[in-house]
Amino acid sequence: METNGSVKDEEKTRLSSVSNETSTRYGSIADSLPTDEPSTAETTVLSPRRSYITVAVLCYVNLINYMDRYTIAGVLLSIQKFFDITDSTSGLLQTVFICSFIILAPIFGYLGDRYNRKFIMIGGLSVWVVMTLSSSFVTESYFWLLVLLRALVGTGEASYSTIAPTIIGDLFSGAKRTVMISAFYIFIPVGSGLGYIIGSSVANATGDWRWALRLNPILGSLGLFLLAVFCPNPPRGASDGHGGSTIEHTSYLEDVKYLLKNKSFVWSSLGVTAMAFLTGALAFWTPIFLSRAQVAQGIQPPCNTEPCDTSDSYIFGVVTVVTGILGVSLGSTISRKLRDRVPNADPLICAVGMLSSAPCFFAAIVLASTSIPATYVFIGIGETLLSLNWAVLADILLYVVVPTRRATAEALQIMVCHLLGDAGSPYLLGSISDALRTYQPDSHTWSFRSLEYSFLLCPFVGVLGGLFFLMTALYITKDRKNAELLTAGVCDPVDPPTRFSAMAGSTDC
Numbered sequence: 404m405e406t407n408g409s410v411k412d413e414e415k416t417r418l419s420s421v422s423n424e425t426s427t428r429y430g431s432i433a434d435s436l437p438t439d440e441p442s443t444a445e446t447t448v449l450s451p452r453r454s455y456i457t458v459a460v461l462c463y464v465n466l467i468n469y470m471d472r473y474t475i476a477g478v479l480l481s482i483q484k485f486f487d488i489t490d491s492t493s494g495l496l497q498t499v500f501i502c503s504f505i506i507l508a509p510i511f512g513y514l515g516d517r518y519n520r521k522f523i524m525i526g527g528l529s530v531w532v533v534m535t536l537s538s539s540f541v542t543e544s545y546f547w548l549l550v551l552l553r554a555l556v557g558t559g560e561a562s563y564s565t566i567a568p569t570i571i572g573d574l575f576s577g578a579k580r581t582v583m584i585s586a587f588y589i590f591i592p593v594g595s596g597l598g599y600i601i602g603s604s605v606a607n608a609t610g611d612w613r614w615a616l617r618l619n620p621i622l623g624s625l626g627l628f629l630l631a632v633f634c635p636n637p638p639r640g641a642s643d644g645h646g647g648s649t650i651e652h653t654s655y656l657e658d659v660k661y662l663l664k665n666k667s668f669v670w671s672s673l674g675v676t677a678m679a680f681l682t683g684a685l686a687f688w689t690p691i692f693l694s695r696a697q698v699a700q701g702i703q704p705p706c707n708t709e710p711c712d713t714s715d716s717y718i719f720g721v722v723t724v725v726t727g728i729l730g731v732s733l734g735s736t737i738s739r740k741l742r743d744r745v746p747n748a749d750p751l752i753c754a755v756g757m758l759s760s761a762p763c764f765f766a767a768i769v770l771a772s773t774s775i776p777a778t779y780v781f782i783g784i785g786e787t788l789l790s791l792n793w794a795v796l797a798d799i800l801l802y803v804v805v806p807t808r809r810a811t812a813e814a815l816q817i818m819v820c821h822l823l824g825d826a827g828s829p830y831l832l833g834s835i836s837d838a839l840r841t842y843q844p845d846s847h848t849w850s851f852r853s854l855e856y857s858f859l860l861c862p863f864v865g866v867l868g869g870l871f872f873l874m875t876a877l878y879i880t881k882d883r884k885n886a887e888l889l890t891a892g893v894c895d896p897v898d899p900p901t902r903f904s905a906m907a908g909s910t911d912c
Contacts, residue, residue, distance in 0.1 A: 453635070454574040458583050460633050461567045462590050464528065464626040468560050469594025470601060471535055471619040472500070475553070476687045477602030477716040478612040480694060480706055485612065486546045490840075490854070494833035497687050499550050501826035503557030505818045508565050512814020513655055515566040516807055521636045524563050525627060531559020532623045539616035559623075565817060569809040572801040573637040578739055580801065585735035585794035592727020592790050595686060599720030603713035658811045667750075667803045667882035668812060670875040674753060675796055676820040677868025681861050682789065683825020684832050685764070686723075690716040692858065693778065695851035696771040705847050722783050730756075730790020738795050746883075749795045750875035756791035758869035763788065765862040768855060799875070803882045805889045832857040 475482065475496055483493055514523050538552040568587065575583045602615040653661075662668050693715040697703045734752055741748035763785030771778045804812040835857035843849035 453633075456633050457574060457635060457637075458571055458586060460626075460629045461571065462587050463629065464524075464563060464623075465567065465587060466590040466594040466597070467619060467622050467626050468531075468563060469591050470598040471531075471556070471616075471623070472560070473595045473598030473686055474602035474615050474619060476690065477599035477720065478606045478615050478713060479687070479691055479716075480713065481606060481612040484706060485543055486549075488546065490833035490836045491830060492546075492833075494687065494830035495550055496553050497683065497829040498826055499554040500557050501683070501821045503554040504561045504564075505822045505826060507558055507561035508814040508817040508821075509811075510814075511562045512565045512811045512817075515569060515810030515814070516658070519636045520566045520570060520810075521630065521634050524566055524634070525630055527562020528559045528623065528627055528630070531556055532620045532627065534558070535616060535623065536620040539613045541613075561817075565810055565814040568797050568801070568813060569806075570634075570637060572809060573806065581735055581739055581794070581798050584797045584801070585731055588793040588797055589728060589731040591793055592731065592786070593724050596720040596723030596725075596727060599690065599716040599723065603716040603720070606713055653807075655811070658808045659815070661808060662804070662812055662815060665803060665882055665885075666878040667875050668800065668816070670871055670878065671750065671753075671796065671799050671803075672816045672819050674750075674757070674868050674871035674875060675816060676824045677864050677871060678757065678789065678792060678796075679820040679824025680828045680864050681760075681764075681868065684828035684858070684861050686825075687829040688832055688854065688858070689782070690719050692771065692851075692854050693719065693775065695847070695854060696778070697775060699772065699848045699851040700775075702775070718779070719782075722779060723786060726783050726786040727790050727793075730787040731793050733787070734791030735794045737791070738798070746880040747876040749799050750872045750879050752795050753792045753799075754869045754872035754876065756788045756869075757865050757872060760785040760788035761862040761865035761869070764865065765859070768858045768862075771855065772851070799879070803879065803886050805886055828861075832860065835860075 479493060482488075482496075511523060511527065534552050534555040538549055538556070541549040541552070568584065571583050571587055572580060601618060602612075605615040605618060606612045608614075690713070694703070694706075697715075698705045734756070737752055738749055741752075745751070763781045767778045767781035767785060770781065800812055800816065801809060832854070836853045839853035839856055840850060
């Protein structure tokens with residue numbers, strides 16, 4: 404009996420030793436504590452109350468970010484008249500903003516996985532406040548300066564959008580994480596809608612579109628203060644049950660290799676790209692499209708002098724806020740109800756949202772020439788279906804990627820989806836519209852038709868995005884399990900197929 408017990412003890416010791424050795428060698432989560440004493444910011448356990456306050460602050464800043472992004476679109480008619488620019492040139496304002504976002508996002512993603520995330524966000528948002536305020540003082544002879552300043556505004560959103568979701572992911576897990584992520588992402592459509600509403604309201608009240616750009620920096624300064632006082636830098640991976648003090652980092656190249664092998668991440672990123680193309684084009688051009696439709700129908704006169712009537716921006720903003728709240732809430736609720744019964748429910752929800760929104764937007768585009776109310780109805784239905792995806796997409800990334808690579812994953816996804824999505828779609832649609840408009844340059848009806856025909860590209864991109872999410876559904880279950888095993892230190896994060904024989908038996912990542 405003693406001999407058998409001794410053999411069993413030796414076997415346990417040997418397996419435990421192998422487990423620790425393999426975990427330390429492979430894992431982004433090490434089983435033993437590191438030799439260096441971790442910083443206070445990385446080891447402090449936050450109370451639930453402090454975590455909820457943190458999410459509230461992050462939601463507020465997210466709201467301000469998206470308000471600023473679409474304030475320009477809310478007063479675009481006045482900007483076109485003020486600077487005397489064409490549709491394609493107008494689209495550059497959004498394109499340069501997104502391009503700077505693309506360039507800077509991978510840098511902030513790299514920094515966000517390795518350094519204090521709170522300080523990074525504060526630095527980026529400080530640049531955003533200064534650049535946004537400066538852009539409101541540009542005179543009519545210096546349109547190129549407005550373009551440059553809008554490009555620099557992308558610094559703030561690049562720093563914030565890549566890092567904030569990872570902080571929420573480190574504060575909560577499971578169903579609570581889904582709820583908190585939903586709360587965070589619901590402010591994307593809400594902020595976007597408020598951008599139109601506040602932009603058009605301030606421009607109408609003051610008679611000067613530039614005042615619409617001066618409110619956001621004031622609100623952004625309050626956001627900076629709240630970040631500095633209330634937002635912590637939580638331990639990476641804390642909500643996954645391991646805590647920040649045991650996480651080891653790998654090189655950036657290894658991080659990228661891991662993400663490219665993650666099929667759920669790759670296919671969902673392509674789906675997000677199609678969604679970004681669609682939402683970017685619709686968000687930037689819909690108010691002008693509706694205004695031109697009413698001019699073509701004789702409902703309102705054309706805008707010949709600045710300031711222009713921005714009532715369409717106001718109505719579109721209200722529709723965006725309402726449908727955004729409804730869509731995000733509905734999407735996250737369906738996800739929580741189905742996730743336990745249908746393992747690949749999340750990408751299926753995204754696929755249904757994209758595929759079913761495409762015919763709605765097609766109907767809205769076609770009906771604009773005859774019925775503005777019907778157009779708004781189909782826009783509202785389409786935006787609700789599209790908004791099902793916001794929180795679900797963020798949740799997918801958080802549970803198929805290990806904690807120490809989430810900021811890098813956010814950054815790469817942002818870079819790809821904006822590079823191939825909304826960085827080019829406003830300019831592309833504007834260029835198509837300008838090219839078609841040359842056939843009848845003085846016709847207000849043809850001005851509407853040229854933009855209408857360019858808009859027809861959007862529903863087809865929506866269908867393509869739905870197909871990408873269906874591909875994601877094929878791999879999501881396996882990749883989620885792999886991420887859980889990698890987080891537990893069982894498998895090699897650089898080469899996931901590695902097998903590791905532990906006491907529980909052989910586990911294939």
